[in-house]
Amino acid sequence: MVRVESPTAELGTPRVLTAAWVAPVAAPPLPSGGVRIADGRITAVGPAAGIIRPGDRVDDLGAALLTPGLVNPHTHLELTDYAGRIPPGSLWEWLPRLVVLRRAPGQAERETAAVARGAAQSLAAGVTCVGDISRLNLHWRVLRRRPIRKVCYVELLALADDPPRNVDELRAAADEVVEDDRLTVGFTPHAPYSVPADQLRAALRLAHERGRPWCTHWAETRAERAFLLGETAALPPFLRDLLAQCGLRSPGLSAIELLERCAADVRPGLLAHFNYAEAGEAERLAAAGHTVVYCPRAHQYFGHPPHPFRAMQRAGVRVALGTDSAASNHDLRLLAEAQFVLTQTPDPPPPAALLRMITLDAAHALELGATIGSLEPGKWADLAAFPCDPASPDPVADLVRTAPAPLGVWVAGTRVI
Numbered sequence: 001m002v003r004v005e006s007p008t009a010e011l012g013t014p015r016v017l018t019a020a021w022v023a024p025v026a027a028p029p030l031p032s033g034g035v036r037i038a039d040g041r042i043t044a045v046g047p048a049a050g051i052i053r054p055g056d057r058v059d060d061l062g063a064a065l066l067t068p069g070l071v072n073p074h075t076h077l078e079l080t081d082y083a084g085r086i087p088p089g090s091l092w093e094w095l096p097r098l099v100v101l102r103r104a105p106g107q108a109e110r111e112t113a114a115v116a117r118g119a120a121q122s123l124a125a126g127v128t129c130v131g132d133i134s135r136l137n138l139h140w141r142v143l144r145r146r147p148i149r150k151v152c153y154v155e156l157l158a159l160a161d162d163p164p165r166n167v168d169e170l171r172a173a174a175d176e177v178v179e180d181d182r183l184t185v186g187f188t189p190h191a192p193y194s195v196p197a198d199q200l201r202a203a204l205r206l207a208h209e210r211g212r213p214w215c216t217h218w219a220e221t222r223a224e225r226a227f228l229l230g231e232t233a234a235l236p237p238f239l240r241d242l243l244a245q246c247g248l249r250s251p252g253l254s255a256i257e258l259l260e261r262c263a264a265d266v267r268p269g270l271l272a273h274f275n276y277a278e279a280g281e282a283e284r285l286a287a288a289g290h291t292v293v294y295c296p297r298a299h300q301y302f303g304h305p306p307h308p309f310r311a312m313q314r315a316g317v318r319v320a321l322g323t324d325s326a327a328s329n330h331d332l333r334l335l336a337e338a339q340f341v342l343t344q345t346p347d348p349p350p351p352a353a354l355l356r357m358i359t360l361d362a363a364h365a366l367e368l369g370a371t372i373g374s375l376e377p378g379k380w381a382d383l384a385a386f387p388c389d390p391a392s393p394d395p396v397a398d399l400v401r402t403a404p405a406p407l408g409v410w411v412a413g414t415r416v417i
């Protein structure tokens with residue numbers, strides 16, 4: 001891991017963005033608010049009239065709601081171009097079809113271009129930071145030249161034809177990554193059925209020792225949970241054969257027990273999906289401090305029953321929303337995930353909580369909660385401005401209900417949309 005200076009931060013005259021409404025997320029929405037920015041960072045947030053100083057450049061955004069830039073904690077941008085290529089169905093129907101698409105000639109070139117398109121689509125949707133996973137470790141080379149902020153997770157998959165297939169290869173791949181103020185490397189052992197338990201544990205340990213975030217797909221299907229307990233026959237035949245070829249065996253533990261063994265003595269991490277939880281597991285997740293990332297539209301795409309995220313939140317688990325890849329979704333619009341939860345699921349969280357799940361909660365999932373995810377002095381000026389009715393009594397509810405495209409997007413104070 002090499003680190004270089006960030007090319008992003010806009011230096012020069014302090015600037016104040018003012019708008020009909022500002023939603024800092026860490027505080028209630030402000031009418032006629034403003035955000036003061038200097039050297040790429042937020043220096044003040046409050047009523048516009050109170051934060052403008054002599055000499056500041058003032059940009060009034062008018063009928064807009066200014067929010068933190070949205071944070072998509074779980075995606076695979078290299079799969080962006082496979083959107084619409086696989087019909088909705090179970091994960092086990094989807095996976096072999098995805099493998100066929102990916103193995104078509106020209107994979108590296110195609111998926112490199114897809115990362116760039118995925119980043120552009122994300123920014124255009126108000127997403128200023130992604131937690132992105134790449135199987136071929138090609139994402140960071142593309143994304144470091146793009147203004148979007150990112151955690152580039154390097155993936156360990158024991159079943160794969162290409163490295164990293166073990167922790168030594170994972171370490172070597174991560175060592176290639178060039179980090180800067182906008183790019184952080186992360187570590188991701190793929191899932192508990194595709195990585196042996198000792199390698200899983202070693203990968204999380206490596207992330208911990210390097211002081212970098214980790215994520216993994218966990219408890220995504222019932223079959224996975226059954227496999228972990230020893231019911232190998234629960235998996236589809238193609239996967240059983242593949243696991244047998246690679247010498248991968250069931251650890252004979254429940255999903256939560258395996259997690260607790262692998263993640264003992266490391267900082268908490270990001271668990272993508274956790275679609276199936278049993279009694280008492282939410283409390284154990286909360287005690288460990290992990291973040292669960294629920295991907296609502298991908299969840300529906302794969303035909304899962306309702307996600308237990310509300311029970312998890314009530315038990316104290318931090319839950320963020322993500323898109324997963326465009327290959328199992330309609331697009332990469334993170335705000336549409338919050339809209340989906342608000343309008344199409346029973347017992348949704350309030351709109352303000354949903355906005356937090358795609359900003360500050362997601363930032364914490366990426367271990368970036370101290371520097372992005374809310375509008376607070378000292379944080380990076382990563383912002384999105386959405387159209388709003390200045391007279392609305394609840395512009396955040398309007399935002400989540402209608403999920404409009406942003407009017408403007410800023411990363412470290414530089415306007416990128």
Ligand SMILES: [Zn+2]
Binds near residue numbers: 272
């Ligand atoms: Zn995923």
